[in-house]
Amino acid sequence: MIHQPPVHFLGKTLTGQPVQKQVRKLKDLDNIFLDQAAFSAADMNRVVYEVFSYLPVDEGTEGGLFFGMTHLYPGTVGQEFYMTKGHFHTIENRAEYYWCVEGEGMLLMMDKHRNTWAEQMQPGSLHYIDGYTAHRVANTGGGILSFGACWPSDAGHDYATIVKNGFSRRLLSVEGKPALV
Numbered sequence: 001m002i003h004q005p006p007v008h009f010l011g012k013t014l015t016g017q018p019v020q021k022q023v024r025k026l027k028d029l030d031n032i033f034l035d036q037a038a039f040s041a042a043d044m045n046r047v048v049y050e051v052f053s054y055l056p057v058d059e060g061t062e063g064g065l066f067f068g069m070t071h072l073y074p075g076t077v078g079q080e081f082y083m084t085k086g087h088f089h090t091i092e093n094r095a096e097y098y099w100c101v102e103g104e105g106m107l108l109m110m111d112k113h114r115n116t117w118a119e120q121m122q123p124g125s126l127h128y129i130d131g132y133t134a135h136r137v138a139n140t141g142g143g144i145l146s147f148g149a150c151w152p153s154d155a156g157h158d159y160a161t162i163v164k165n166g167f168s169r170r171l172l173s174v175e176g177k178p179a180l181v
């Protein structure tokens with residue numbers, strides 16, 4: 001038997017069933033940005049990023065893989081670039097791949113000892129995120145930043161630790177250029 005693929009990946013879009021779309025607005029990113037005054041003054045309904053995920057097996061299935069495309073819009077809150085919430089995986093040893101399709105960005109990673117480093121994202125860049133490593137992406141360019149992701153279906157997302165403790169370094173826009181401080 002020959003089957004049509006259920007999902008099509010065209011450039012940077014994902015279409016078909018079951019593709020889940022998740023939209024994150026500024027109001028979903030409370031306690032993420034440093035400049036609380038700038039955050040409060042911003043439009044809470046502003047869309048910061050969208051994630052299209054293909055979840056072919058149930059969340060929590062051991063041995064399966066999920067696939068996602070994230071589209072992160074350009075913008076800043078105070079001195080910080082628009083960025084994803086960032087997370088550790090709930091099953092901490094679960095690794096992940098990110099790869100950049102369009103735009104310019106920075107992948108921030110932080111290990112369990114709170115050492116933080118960054119990798120530059122540009123079209124074609126491939127990023128291996130080891131287990132036990134929190135990950136967050138910032139859009140440092142003037143256009144949309146689109147990247148793919150592939151992660152184990154039982155990884156889960158621990159956002160609470162990042163909301164509470166943040167990353168140990170922040171990526172700031174200093175004279176329009178990204179600086180990890």
Ligand code: PAN
Nearest residue numbers: 051068070084085086087149151
């Ligand atoms: C990605 C992320 C996606 C959005 O698919 O979930 O880029 O970022 P946040 O989940 O931090 O809001 C991934 O890392 N999955 O594990």
Ligand code: ZN
Nearest residue numbers: 087096135151
């Ligand atoms: Zn992840």
